[in-house]
Amino acid sequence: MNLSVKLGSLNLKNPVTVASGTFGYAYEFAGLVRLKDLGAIVTKTITRNPKPGNPTPRLAETPAGMLNAIGLQNEGLDNFLEAKLPMLKKIGTKIIVSISANCLDDFIFCVKKLQDSGVEAIELNLSCPNIKYTGLNDKNKSVMFAQDEKATFKAVEAVRNNFKGTLITKLSPNVTDIGAIGKSAEQAGSDALSLVNTFTAMAIDINTGRPKLANITGGLSGPAIRPIAVRMVYEVCRHVKIPVIGMGGIMNSDDALEFMIAGAVAVSVGTANFVNPKASMDIIKGLKDYCVRKKINDINKIIGTVKL
Numbered sequence: 001m002n003l004s005v006k007l008g009s010l011n012l013k014n015p016v017t018v019a020s021g022t023f024g025y026a027y028e029f030a031g032l033v034r035l036k037d038l039g040a041i042v043t044k045t046i047t048r049n050p051k052p053g054n055p056t057p058r059l060a061e062t063p064a065g066m067l068n069a070i071g072l073q074n075e076g077l078d079n080f081l082e083a084k085l086p087m088l089k090k091i092g093t094k095i096i097v098s099i100s101a102n103c104l105d106d107f108i109f110c111v112k113k114l115q116d117s118g119v120e121a122i123e124l125n126l127s128c129p130n131i132k133y134t135g136l137n138d139k140n141k142s143v144m145f146a147q148d149e150k151a152t153f154k155a156v157e158a159v160r161n162n163f164k165g166t167l168i169t170k171l172s173p174n175v176t177d178i179g180a181i182g183k184s185a186e187q188a189g190s191d192a193l194s195l196v197n198t199f200t201a202m203a204i205d206i207n208t209g210r211p212k213l214a215n216i217t218g219g220l221s222g223p224a225i226r227p228i229a230v231r232m233v234y235e236v237c238r239h240v241k242i243p244v245i246g247m248g249g250i251m252n253s254d255d256a257l258e259f260m261i262a263g264a265v266a267v268s269v270g271t272a273n274f275v276n277p278k279a280s281m282d283i284i285k286g287l288k289d290y291c292v293r294k295k296i297n298d299i300n301k302i303i304g305t306v307k308l
């Protein structure tokens, strides 16, 4: 049975990846998960310089999900290249390095260094809801890249011109027309898209009257967002020809299959890792069992087969 899928020129042994920010730098999960069995590992987003992240509290549980406002806490590009990347390269699966920046210069700086370090694939996080962006739209207002077609185009184009490997652009669900943003990323040279990042949301402690997060708002993830994420994957797949990695509340293989039938070539497991650190392994097994049960010899045969 063939479980392997392709994201541009990147061959994954199976479609199951772990989502940025929910799996650390992978070694934290080494005792629980056979890391090399994953289709790919998407690392926690890194930025040019270290970031302390937002003040705490920055996590809150919600019905069927969680809110986070971590704010891209990370030790910066140089530390990643020295301390994390060599370990990741030894794992034996594909490593997708997630990067973010609030201006084009920082994106270009990061991507050139990653290219020189032999990184095969980059996920361009244009969609973190918990940081401030430098304006890139026509009015030069502060805007999240992935909330603006032109800003998305400019960011993807700048990175594309400086990176030969597989370029994946991560989209935000906090938009009116996600298909149009996906198309913009494709036109600027992205090899694949990943979606969705978290939904901007808020929770209030009724006893104190204060927001549960110090940042006031955060990003909602988990099963609560899944049907919206599936709809968005379906929509984006109708707008673009490049492969899509689907995510948003995938807890088990049935959920993963839903995304693939909607059109996703691969999936990412995020919040589920906090509930069941072995979720990704269970999902790989569940996909195999499904193929056996349905007598499917190649997982690619189910992609985008939703019957309308």
Ligand SMILES: Cc1cc2nc3c(=O)[nH]c(=O)nc-3n(C[C@H](O)[C@H](O)[C@H](O)COP(=O)(O)O)c2cc1C
Pocket (backbone or CB within 6 Å): 019, 020, 021, 022, 044, 045, 066, 068, 070, 072, 098, 125, 128, 170, 196, 197, 198, 220, 221, 222, 223, 225, 247, 248, 249, 250, 268, 269, 270, 271, 272
């Ligand atoms: C605690 C936490 C931290 C996250 N950090 C990042 C990040 O650094 N970069 C990123 O692109 N997405 C980040 N995400 C978003 C996830 O990668 C994913 O897009 C989102 O959570 C939806 O998937 P899920 O519902 O399976 O978690 C984070 C999510 C959570 C819950």
